[in-house]
Amino acid sequence: MSVTIAPGMTSRAPLDPSKLVIKRTEVLNAVPEEPVLGQTMTDHMLICEHDPVKGWGAPEIRPYGPLTLLPTANILQYGGNAFEGLKAYVGPDGRPRLFRVEKHMERFARGARRASLPDIEPTAVIELLKRLIAVEARWVPDKPGYGLYIRPTIISTRPYLGLGPSEHAILYIILTPAAPFLGAGRPIALYAEDQHVRAWPGGTGEYKMGINYAGIIGPQAEVQLRGYDQTLWLFGPDRCITEAGIMNFFVVLRREDGDFDLLTPPLDGTILPGITRRSLLELADAHTTGLTTLSGLPAHRKIHTHEVVVTMPQLRTWAEQGTLQEVFCVGTAVIVVPVGRIWFEGEDVNVLRRVQGDAHESTDAPACVSSALRDRLVAIQEGRVDWAGWSVGVDEL
């Protein structure tokens, strides 16, 4: 296949929210009591096209509906895209709020750059998102634990079979109401996988690009047929833990001094730099430095955070020794989900412990560090607790 030598990626007209056109649907859908995340879509979407000559066109809010793409479009042939996932919540004042939207949009812009797509200015996308949520306000669920999942996406529509950076692109934002994660609180079962590799140094695992996802569908389906919820992705001969399914991974260890160690793999290029991951580390640090006290944890019990390599054999040893306090996975959709067992080398490793009582006492009750972190995070997301400007009313953005 011929490869086109591309000029430097210069965008023409920048993404300009002031050009927004709103075309409302004539028939509004009923908002279902129990929406299905990723299947129930709201009435409208935001869309904006980038043209190689003119740059970004006028953004448009229009009825949710299909896109029209040439069969040669890069996204259909080579998977050129970047996307994001974030949530809006209704606060106690009844207004929709967004959680750490700047961080999400900075990551979105990084993904687009890595995918050789036109520049997207995070502040412009935020402004457009704000306008979209205003149109779709009735879709932001006003129930505890519910939210509106937001999926900004940019795809390469470059209509040539040759590979090259793309000045043809469509940016779109779609919305889907999210019920609390199915089985929230129920510990999940992971299957530690060393046959397939999700990401590698020098690859794209640290970007939210579609190309990181299609390859894990098959391996995940196999694991689920064996009765496990998600794959635990290992890397290298030491079997370092990287991610679980499409979530970041955390371990809590109980220290001899009664404090906790909170461990998560470092951002070495194979790990998605999760916003939930980052937020939980920051909340744990805030508890430890006394900036706040997490409910359910004694103020004098510190949580020492470590972004360090954790290998599966090491984790098994901690479980056997009773040092292991809990294991959990985090992400925007699930927030925090505890892990009960991990299949590794032919058998399940039980990783469910509780802080009270002696080692090896298993229970279904959520363990304390993850639930303390989770409860605080959700309170911030839902606007019940103010924290560091993380959750901002859409009308204040």
Added chain:
Amino acid sequence: MSVTIAPGMTSRAPLDPSKLVIKRTEVLNAVPEEPVLGQTMTDHMLICEHDPVKGWGAPEIRPYGPLTLLPTANILQYGGNAFEGLKAYVGPDGRPRLFRVEKHMERFARGARRASLPDIEPTAVIELLKRLIAVEARWVPDKPGYGLYIRPTIISTRPYLGLGPSEHAILYIILTPAAPFLGAGRPIALYAEDQHVRAWPGGTGEYKMGINYAGIIGPQAEVQLRGYDQTLWLFGPDRCITEAGIMNFFVVLRREDGDFDLLTPPLDGTILPGITRRSLLELADAHTTGLTTLSGLPAHRKIHTHEVVVTMPQLRTWAEQGTLQEVFCVGTAVIVVPVGRIWFEGEDVNVLRRVQGDAHESTDAPACVSSALRDRLVAIQEGRVDWAGWSVGVDEL
């Protein structure tokens, strides 16, 4: 994001060429004298949709035009697809012929399976392709070196944001006439890359899936801005050579006994199992065993083929010692393209040698093993030489 537990991938109605519907365009495009590969598309395309309940629908040959996809479609979000690239040529008898179409379609089916897409029966796709080429016969260029590039594609249209195997899919075949590769015969310059990694054992590098491509666009564009044609992808601390751009990589060494060693990296999961790669290895073996004699090479000079790891430091040593005869890249689009120099560790390694004369004599003339292999391959592809059923008239399939 929630992950749906999927049932085993069972197709409902199989892909059935007898259901083919042909809708011809009313306005035929003029066939350009100098078509642009991947940009000039023919008048018609073949399309067939797979539905989770009904299975494969009726295949349709229809005017070339856009596809309509929901914004949630897996291909737009997660890049779920597989594709192929093969060529049709007009033989001396004026009939279009296909080169090793079974091998291509078996690889296509493997890719679809790895992407958790519905089963595609290679023989059914071949039958449909045959019908499409019959409709588009006037687009198969009847000039030496020209061909019709065929791009079968299967995309996941699963319309949910959750990840899962897909029973929603579109299979399509598009055609683009191919002029001889731009600058054919001119040695290209490679840039050996150790910062970005194209593929990894346990990844998807051995499948023709779009997710292997979007990530290399940026690194390739950087290399091209530095004045090189393609990236030479290295792997691991030993800096093993894997692929060049999106082509397989070959090395010819001159042996002390006057024979040649032909080396190419083994299929370890990081290498696309190229049909051109395989064909050249088989032709070299046929020359060596005396089944045929390649023009331009003395019959008594054997070509010893080796699927072995080649490291970049080793290649540089061979170049310095004068053992290195030639370096070339192969693929369906380019067929065979010689390499002139490779940037590595801060300087260009000159890899252009010729067999005549002593070592270190550089020349622009194509060296003998690659051109002997190329000439024979093209003769087979164009139907001027019969060989092992590799090139078959479309009406004989």
